[in-house]
Amino acid sequence: MTSHELSNEIKPDLYPDVVAAGNLSNALAQALADLGSPLQTAVLIDFLPFARTEGNSRFCQIYIAALERLFILDFGSKGVTYGTASTSSLHDAAQAVHFWIIEQPDLVRMQDRFSFFIADEKGFAHEAGRAVEYQWETLRAHWARQYKPGALSPLPLIEAAMQQPELRQLFPFTSHYTLHFSRTTGFPFTNDCPYASPVGDNRFRDYHSPSSGNPGEPIGEGNASEVITMLVTHLPPDCGPAVDGTANDLKEHA
Numbered sequence: 001m002t003s004h005e006l007s008n009e010i011k012p013d014l015y016p017d018v019v020a021a022g023n024l025s026n027a028l029a030q031a032l033a034d035l036g037s038p039l040q041t042a043v044l045i046d047f048l049p050f051a052r053t054e055g056n057s058r059f060c061q062i063y064i065a066a067l068e069r070l071f072i073l074d075f076g077s078k079g080v081t082y083g084t085a086s087t088s089s090l091h092d093a094a095q096a097v098h099f100w101i102i103e104q105p106d107l108v109r110m111q112d113r114f115s116f117f118i119a120d121e122k123g124f125a126h127e128a129g130r131a132v133e134y135q136w137e138t139l140r141a142h143w144a145r146q147y148k149p150g151a152l153s154p155l156p157l158i159e160a161a162m163q164q165p166e167l168r169q170l171f172p173f174t175s176h177y178t179l180h181f182s183r184t185t186g187f188p189f190t191n192d193c194p195y196a197s198p199v200g201d202n203r204f205r206d207y208h209s210p211s212s213g214n215p216g217e218p219i220g221e222g223n224a225s226e227v228i229t230m231l232v233t234h235l236p237p238d239c240g241p242a243v244d245g246t247a248n249d250l251k252e253h254a
Contacts, residue, residue: 004086007066008048014069017090018049025051028062031094039101053097056104057245060097075100075110075117079186079246080131082107082123087116131185132171132242136162139172152198154179156224166232171242181231183239186246194219194234196227206230 012019021027028051029041039053051062061074065086071093073085087093096114099105107119107127125134140162143155157179161167170181173189178197182189196206204227206219220230243250 004065004070004072005067006048006072007064010049010064011066015064018064023051024049024062024064027051027090028053028094028097031090032098034091035094035098037094037098037102039098053101055101058101058104060100062093062097073097077126078244078249079184079188080122080126081120082126083110083117083119085114085117092116126185126244131244132169135171135173135185136168139174143174152177152200154196154198156202157196157198157204157228160224160228161231164228164232166235166239167228169241170239182247183236183242184245184247184250185242186244186249188247190247190250192236193239194231196231206234208234209236 010018010024018024018027021030023043025041025043032039032041032053039055041051041053043050044052049064053060058077063072064070065072069088070086071088071090073093073096074081075083075085085093085096092114096117099113100110105113107123110117111119122134125131140155140158143153143158147153147155154174154177158172161172161179167181170183170193171185171189173180173182178195180189180195181193183193184190191210194206194209196204199205199221202223203221204224205221206227208217208219210216219234220227222230
């Protein structure tokens with residue numbers, strides 16, 4: 001996303017073209033049509049001006065800034081944001097959207113074509129097939145910076161899980177202090193793996209997956225090593241390496 005404040009209204013003095021079109025989705029659709037693009041737009045958020053278009057496993061989302069004329073865009077693929085952009089020109093925004101989805105460029109080519117496009121480090125990792133490894137490294141570094149002895153932290157769990165091949169091949173993420181695992185690298189993630197949380201005094205507790213017959217039920221409690229062993233034991237059958245895509249993609253493939 002961006003540090004610019006998003007607008008929850010379409011101001012006529014900043015966005016007369018969007019006002020004339022009726023909403024941001026219509027305005028982007030018209031700009032794409034002017035380019036001869038086959039892409040269609042949709043509105044999935046109704047509490048602020050927003051538009052989304054997708055195709056070829058890629059997507060773009062567009063918002064508007066509140067304090068200046070600026071179209072703010074997210075560019076992604078398979079549930080992962082690869083880069084962002086901002087421009088005052090709706091025509092330029094539409095060109096970037098069309099190019100990303102229809103031409104399917106890599107990030108370097110995208111940057112070369114559009115000076116206002118900023119590639120994300122995470123996007124480069126996914127593009128290089130390092131999504132899982134990058135996520136483990138990033139997650140560990142994030143919690144290591146915040147770590148304080150005696151305070152609740154998933155860091156011991158993360159470090160112990162990184163030593164287990166069965167868990168290291170999955171895509172990790174945290175929610176508050178809880179360590180989760182997904183069989184896909186894109187959001188929405190799968191929810192069929194057990195998870196674990198710190199409970200204090202260097203002890204942790206793991207739980208059955210939300211999709212199991214007893215969601216949220218504790219499996220057991222112990223130190224980080226003991227809990228990680230329990231997590232491995234309760235992984236779904238044939239729980240192989242995390243694949244590119246989202247939980248929805250995995251269901252469709254199954």
